[in-house]
Amino acid sequence: MSRKFILALDQGTTSSRAIVFDHRGRARAKAQQEFAQHFPQPGWVEHDPADLWETTRRTALAAVAEANLTGADVAAIGLTNQRETTLLWERATGRPLHRAIVWQDRRTTALCARLKRRGLEPLFRRKTGLLLDPYFSGTKLAWLLDRIPGARRRAARGELAFGTVDTWLLWQLTGGKAHATDVSNASRTLLLNLRTGVWDDELLRALRIPRAVLPEVRSSSEVYGHVETIPALRGVPISGIAGDQQAALFGQACFRPGLAKNTYGTGCFLLLHTGGKPVVSKHNLLTTIAWRIGPDGPLEYALEGSVFIGGAVVQWLRDGLGLIAQSGDIEALAARAPDNGGVYLVPAFTGLGAPHWDPAARGAIVGLTRGTTSAHLARAALESIAYQSADLLAAMEADAKIKLRELRVDGGATVNAALMQFQSDLLRVPVIRPRTTETTALGAAYLAGLAVGFWKNRAEIAAQWSAEKTFHPRAIRLATKKLQHDWHRAVERAKGWAI
Numbered sequence: 097m098s099r100k101f102i103l104a105l106d107q108g109t110t111s112s113r114a115i116v117f118d119h120r121g122r123a124r125a126k127a128q129q130e131f132a133q134h135f136p137q138p139g140w141v142e143h144d145p146a147d148l149w150e151t152t153r154r155t156a157l158a159a160v161a162e163a164n165l166t167g168a169d170v171a172a173i174g175l176t177n178q179r180e181t182t183l184l185w186e187r188a189t190g191r192p193l194h195r196a197i198v199w200q201d202r203r204t205t206a207l208c209a210r211l212k213r214r215g216l217e218p219l220f221r222r223k224t225g226l227l228l229d230p231y232f233s234g235t236k237l238a239w240l241l242d243r244i245p246g247a248r249r250r251a252a253r254g255e256l257a258f259g260t261v262d263t264w265l266l267w268q269l270t271g272g273k274a275h276a277t278d279v280s281n282a283s284r285t286l287l288l289n290l291r292t293g294v295w296d297d298e299l300l301r302a303l304r305i306p307r308a309v310l311p312e313v314r315s316s317s318e319v320y321g322h323v324e325t326i327p328a329l330r331g332v333p334i335s336g337i338a339g340d341q342q343a344a345l346f347g348q349a350c351f352r353p354g355l356a357k358n359t360y361g362t363g364c365f366l367l368l369h370t371g372g373k374p375v376v377s378k379h380n381l382l383t384t385i386a387w388r389i390g391p392d393g394p395l396e397y398a399l400e401g402s403v404f405i406g407g408a409v410v411q412w413l414r415d416g417l418g419l420i421a422q423s424g425d426i427e428a429l430a431a432r433a434p435d436n437g438g439v440y441l442v443p444a445f446t447g448l449g450a451p452h453w454d455p456a457a458r459g460a461i462v463g464l465t466r467g468t469t470s471a472h473l474a475r476a477a478l479e480s481i482a483y484q485s486a487d488l489l490a491a492m493e494a495d496a497k498i499k500l501r502e503l504r505v506d507g508g509a510t511v512n513a514a515l516m517q518f519q520s521d522l523l524r525v526p527v528i529r530p531r532t533t534e535t536t537a538l539g540a541a542y543l544a545g546l547a548v549g550f551w552k553n554r555a556e557i558a559a560q561w562s563a564e565k566t567f568h569p570r571a572i573r574l575a576t577k578k579l580q581h582d583w584h585r586a587v588e589r590a591k592g593w594a595i
Contacts, residue, residue, distance in 0.1 A: 099171035102545045103160065103332070104537035105152055107177045107261050108340065109198065112151035114159035115537040116170075119550065121560040123534050125165075127158035134195060139202040142195035145183055148261060149268045153326060160328065167329045172319075173269070174336030174544030176343035176536050177261040179284045182236035184247070184309075185264070187257050190272055193244050196261070197236040204235035211235075216302055223299060224283070225290045225374055225383025227453070233260055234286030238303045251309035258309045260285070262337045269334055271324035278316040278337040279395065283385035288313065290374050290383060293395050316342075316387040317543040336544030340536050341365045342386050345398060347539030348504040348530065349561040351554050356489070356500060357535070360509035362411075363449075364403035364485050368492045368500075375399055379451040379491035389546065389554075399495055401450035401488035405443035407509045409477045412445070419470050427512050430478050433471035436579075438463040440586035441476040444593075449484075451491040452591065460590040463582075481509065482519040483583045489523060502526045506535040513567075521571035522580065531564040 101124065106113040110133065116125040131147040160170065180199035185192045197203070208228045211217065217228045226232055237258050241248040250256050259267065263277045282288040282295075287305065289296040295310055314320060316338045323329045338346060341359065345367045348357040353371035358364055367386070374383045374397045386398040405412075410426050413419045420426055444457035461476070493500055502525050510516060510529050520527040532538055545551045 099169055101163065101165060101169050102172055102174060102541040102550060103156060103170050103329075104174045104176065104541040104544070105156055105265065106340070106537040106540065107148060107152055107175070107265060109178045109200070112148070112155050113537065114152070114155035115534055115541070116159050116163040116165065117538060117541040121532060121538060121542075121557070123532070125159045125163035127155040127162065129155050137203075141198040141201045143181065143198055145185070145192040145196050145264060148196065148264060152265055156326065157328060167332050170329065170332050171550045172333050172335040172544040172548045173323065173329070174540030174542075175262050175265055175334065176338055176340050176540035177265070177281070179260065179281060179339040179341070180231060180233045180236075181261050182233045182240070183259050183261070183264045184237065184240045184244070185257055187255060187272070187275075190267070193247065193256070194240055197240070199231060201236065202230045204230040204239050207235050207238065211302065219302070220286055220299065223289050223296055224286050225376075226284070226286055227380075227382070228286075232284055232286045234299070234303050234305070237305060241305065248304065248306065252306040254308040256309050257311070259311050262339070263311045266320055266334060266337070269323050269325060270321035273324065274321035276312040276314045276320050278314055279385045279388045280316055280339045280342040281337065282313045284339060290385065293385065293388065315389065315391050315393060317389045317547045318391055319547055333548060334544070335547035336540050336542070338387055338540060338543055341367055341400065342384070342398070343539035343543070344506060344536040345369065345386060345539065346542055347535035347537070348506065349558045350504060351558060353496075354498045354501065355504070356492070357504045357506065358485055360406055360481065360505060360507035362406060362408045364406035364481065366401045366403075366485060366488045366492070367398045368496060368498070370397050370399055370496050370498070372396060375496050377491070377495045379495055380453045381450050381488075381491055381495060387543070399492045401492065403481070403484040403488065404446050404449045406481050406484070407507075408445075409441070409443040409480055410509075412443070413474060413477055419474060426474055426478060427514050429471055430475040430514060433469065433475045436475045436479060437468055437472040438465070438582075439468055439472045439476040440583055441473065441480050442586050442590040443477070443480050444590045448587070448591065450488055452587070454591050456594040457591045458593040460586060460593070462586045462589055478512065478515050479518060482515060482522055483580065485519060486522040486580065500525050502528055504528050504530065506530065506533055516567045517570065520567040520569050521576050524569050524573065527567040528563045529565045531562045
């Protein structure tokens, strides 16, 4: 094969990254560039669409140059992206009508409340697998159409284009020739029917969104178009798209029902592959499309749960309390305490995510005594990350009626061996840190490569996945059950505080 590499473009919330992968799934070159965050009002978060494109374009060129490649060496490009972030632009000119409204933005809280008062949440829950929450794209798009003069009328005439970040980048890469998204990103909009994989007219009517503004929904692995706007990469096919968490699930080779991954970052995102039928959650988890491989492939599903404050609790100990100078110091400080000393830290600084979904919860530290030290607080902070993830997995197992056999992990906090060991002790299953940690970008690369024959099938990809370190349960089960019991008592004390 003359083209020996795949270029993955990973457009995130604070930076854009590009990674060149070889046929063995190894990263050969990387580039990263941060961009500005805009906060026009409390609770509002925006990005400049030009920044999303320009940083993506620059990092793509930088990674290819670092690997000493030309476009002739690149077999395909895969895209993965911050999900739910919403853009609206003119089809004729490509000019954005507004800054991108970021997934973290809460400006549509009142709209979601009105929809709930109309009794529409069960409809959205049933059809999309999601909650009526400002987190998702549909209400953001409705806000743009309401607030920009003439936008809804122009959208109905087909003059405007909506997209999540993958759609915006695909439009830019192809010079406006492709207006499309994949099923994984589309399933996060509140507009897609989870079971059919197509835009749903009843949901569109509820949000007053014209169908003409929407992108075409495609699979996660097929050729969507070719690069037109980056001369060094002109003609390279763009052939893989997935939202960042689904891409990480694919990059971890979680191809069978019962396989799960947890990404430990600022928050934690835990996804469990559930197979070919959507699992309706009874524990406030989200049902989402994992991917569709090829235009004729079946839809595959996952259960998803989010921990709002994961690694961010370590940042709080560093920046808010000054207990550590660097985030990496947390492990050594926590190790100075033989146990948590009865101290539990519930990091509900912005409420509690799944399975609680309590926006009125607030952070709490319980069990303090005169003997409590900074080491106990550090240990309680680390343990809170594992407790929250364990609660998510217990809910997932109950919903999916699947018993977890192992947990595959990625993200910055996985370098903390003590945290990973404690996670294994709580779950009573092996926790596996892979050799390749760039799982989100790798998942996008795999999806792109499958579409052009760079990799034959998922079996070939699964054979490349390997463990760098496996943490096996060591603690006595009764001891961890007592710890979790007291953790749940602490969580109950944190709930509803801001009411």
